Amino acid sequence: MSRLQPDYYIPHITGVTLEFLRRHGIRGLILDVDNTLTTHDDPTPHPDIAAWLDGMRQAGVGMMIVSNNTEERVRPFAEILGLPYVADGKKPGTDGMRRAAEKLGGLRPEETAVIGDQIFTDVWGGNRFGALTIMVAPLGPEIVPFIKLKRVAEKLVLRGRKPRKLEEV
Numbered sequence: 479m480s481r482l483q484p485d486y487y488i489p490h491i492t493g494v495t496l497e498f499l500r501r502h503g504i505r506g507l508i509l510d511v512d513n514t515l516t517t518h519d520d521p522t523p524h525p526d527i528a529a530w531l532d533g534m535r536q537a538g539v540g541m542m543i544v545s546n547n548t549e550e551r552v553r554p555f556a557e558i559l560g561l562p563y564v565a566d567g568k569k570p571g572t573d574g575m576r577r578a579a580e581k582l583g584g585l586r587p588e589e590t591a592v593i594g595d596q597i598f599t600d601v602w603g604g605n606r607f608g609a610l611t612i613m614v615a616p617l618g619p620e621i622v623p624f625i626k627l628k629r630v631a632e633k634l635v636l637r638g639r640k641p642r643k644l645e646e647v
């Protein structure tokens with residue numbers, strides 16, 4: 479499979495269930511921030527996403543943020559959620575993901591899932607790392623012209639693939 483193709487493509491991160499993680503042997507989640515957990519420049523998580531994170535935490539699923547955004551942006555957000563983080567993660571480089579897997583208890587890549595909204599950072603990096611990759615539809619409108627351009631390229635890569643429900647696979 480192409481390293482640009484996500485293993486799963488779903489509308490929203492809250493579609494990821496404990497049952498799904500169990501079925502795939504996933505013990506740790508490596509989470510993107512912008513447009514995955516919140517919209518760009520929003521300092522707080524969406525309420526439904528905060529509830530989802532709480533559910534995962536209570537079930538003992540390890541979680542760590544790996545974002546390409548700045549320390550200034552990522553740290554306050556991660557602190558609100560009480561999650562460890564890597565800022566300036568340089569995805570699709572895999573160093574941040576490797577650090578996350580170590581921090582989450584020395585997990586093997588295949589025991590982790592990378593969840594994010596961008597093919598050329600989250601999905602590509604996650605596939606290179608060897609994680610399960612879950613692409614979510616971006617939460618908010620894109621404000622950065624470069625990302626808008628990447629969205630066009632992403633549409634070509636996905637070739638009209640429709641988001642699929644996790645339980646269908």
Ligand SMILES: [Mg+2]
Nearest residue numbers: 510512513595
């Ligand atoms: Mg993102």
